[in-house]
Each structure stands twice: as C-alpha cells, then as structure tokens.
Amino acid sequence: MFFVGVAVLAFLYSLGALGGYLGYLHLYRCAGSRLPLADLAVSALLAVLWLVASSAWAQALRHVRAALGAPLPHCPSPTVGCAPVGVTPMGSLGASVAFGFLNLLLWASGSWFVYKETPLHRPAPPPDPAPSPM
Template sequence: MAAPRWDLGPAREPLGLIRALQGFFSVFAFATLGGFQGSVRFRLSCAGSPNTSVSAPFAYPFRLNLAPFTPSLPTLCNHTWASDVHLIGDFSSSAQFFVVVAVFSFLYSLGSLLLYLGYLHLYRGTGGKLPLVDFLATAAFSFLWLVASSAWAKALADLKASVMAPLPHCHPPVVTCTRDTPTPMGALNVSVVFGFLNLILWLGGSWFVFKETHFHPPPVTTSTTSM
C-alpha cells in the first residue's frame, strides 16, 4: 500500500470540511438519543390509605411495554389492579435504526476524511473509481438519514402520546391518580433536529463528492492572447 501524504489542505476545502461536519453532527445525533433517560410518575390517593408515588422509568431503546410501574400496583389500593401495569408501546425499531445510521455515518465520515487527508493522491488518481464509490455511499447515507429521521420523528410523537396516557382503573373517589410533572423531552426533540440537519449535510456533501467523479466535466478555461 502506498505511503500516506498527509496534507491538511482538503480539510479547508468543502470536500473535507463537510465530511468533518457530518462526523461531528452524527455524534450529537446518537448521543442525544442514546443517552436519554426519563420516567412517568403518578401519585395515587387510595380511600383510607396515605398517598403513594409510583413511577415507570424508560430509556433508549424505548421498549415502553417492558417498563412496569413500581412499586407493584397490584399491592396497592386494595388490589385495584389485578396485575402489573406497563407503559404502552415499543419504539425500539425506529430508535435503534436512527442510532445505527448515526454510528455508521460517523465511522464513514472519519474514514473518508482520513482518506482525503492522507491519500488524496490515490483518491484522485484511480480513474474515478474511488470518487464514484464515495459518491454512491454519500447518496446512500443521505437516503438513510431521510428514512431514519422521518421514522424517529413519527415514533417520538407516538412516544410522547404514550407517556401522557392516563393510568388505568383510576376511579375517584376510590382511587385518584394525579400525574407528576413529566420528564422533559427536549433532548429527544434535539435528536430529530440533528437527524434532519445530517440529512442536509449529506445531501450537500454529495454534490462536492460528485464533482470529484469523472461524470462532472472539468471547468472550461479560456486563454487570452494579447495583440
């Protein structure tokens, strides 16, 4: 394999600069989603019993149907609930797909940026093969970001509706259920924003990669002769 010729010049060109931005914002996309933790809390007022607080924690990958309320509801309020109560919905497929796209986007951005900085002479000297592969990969990631961001935005809307659902079998005055302040979901909203921002970056970056392929004609230069 040829020795690298390290040069920071491509990092100051749109080709390398956008690759660096793509990797940077990919990290933020999966970090804001993968690191989220929240919970749903209710205060129960049972006739003849002191108030009790119950909660159901949830986090990535958001399999809410596996998140039961604790302490166990069947032990409270004179067995009002016959079995444990879970949150509603499984949003893991959309969340995990979003994170997988973000992780592989980061890895590809890092790898291609190293290629630009160390092997640009090979990248541009392979008869257009590497730029063409790079362009096809960039276009594919643009499509994946579109699908992943749209799917996660829809799943997030459904997730918010799920955590705002009332607790079943609450019939005042026998059992009164009061919702505590829900966990803020600003980080999840930001993850959607980063998803569509990555889509814009990958779409924009595809143009600069396309210019490296042999399909893009070189600029026409005109020469002037003095009379």
C-alpha cells in the same frame, strides 16, 4: 437503535474518508479512479439513511408523546385527575430529531460536492488535435 446506528456508521465513514483523502489523494484524483464514484454512492446512501432514520425516530417520538398524554387505564372516575408521576421533559428528544434532519441536510449537500469530483460532472477531456502535415 437504528438512528444511533446510522449516526455511528456516518461517523466511522467520515473518519475513514478523511484518512483516505489525506493519505491517498493522488489515487482519488487520478484519471481512471472509481473512488469518487464509490464515495458518491456511500454519501448518497448515508443521506438516505439519515432521512429514513430521522423520520422513523420522529414517528416513534410522536407515539411516545401520545402514549404519555393518554389517560391512565386504572383511574377510578373521570372526575378524579390521574397523572403519571415522574415524567421527564422530552425537549432533548425533539432536539435529537432536529439534529437528525440537519444531518440529512449536511450529507445531501456534501453529496453534491462529492458529485462535482466525479467523472459524471466533469466534462470529457478534449481530444488531442491531429498533427498538421508539413
């Protein structure tokens, strides 16, 4: 549930940020704007959330696979083979973990490009030269 929630939040923020960039770029790039810093904070937060959600989902998937591989508790004896019937393959679940970590990589690298737009990266403008006396 947390993994899907992070995915939905990231999608909605992506749509909102795209609308903001397209409609209000002049506000984003003006000199005293705090929008790039807020964008950096949200992007970094989403990268961390992708890390946490992907790690938690990978751990949960590992537990599910271990539980399905354990012997059934009501088997009559070890010589009789008991196996669960109708267990579906979990390859697509492993792919979802891989895509989660790929999203972490994308959001972290995207945060770098957002950082380059902030005043934290750009050097301060040089002071105006003093007018020379005539």
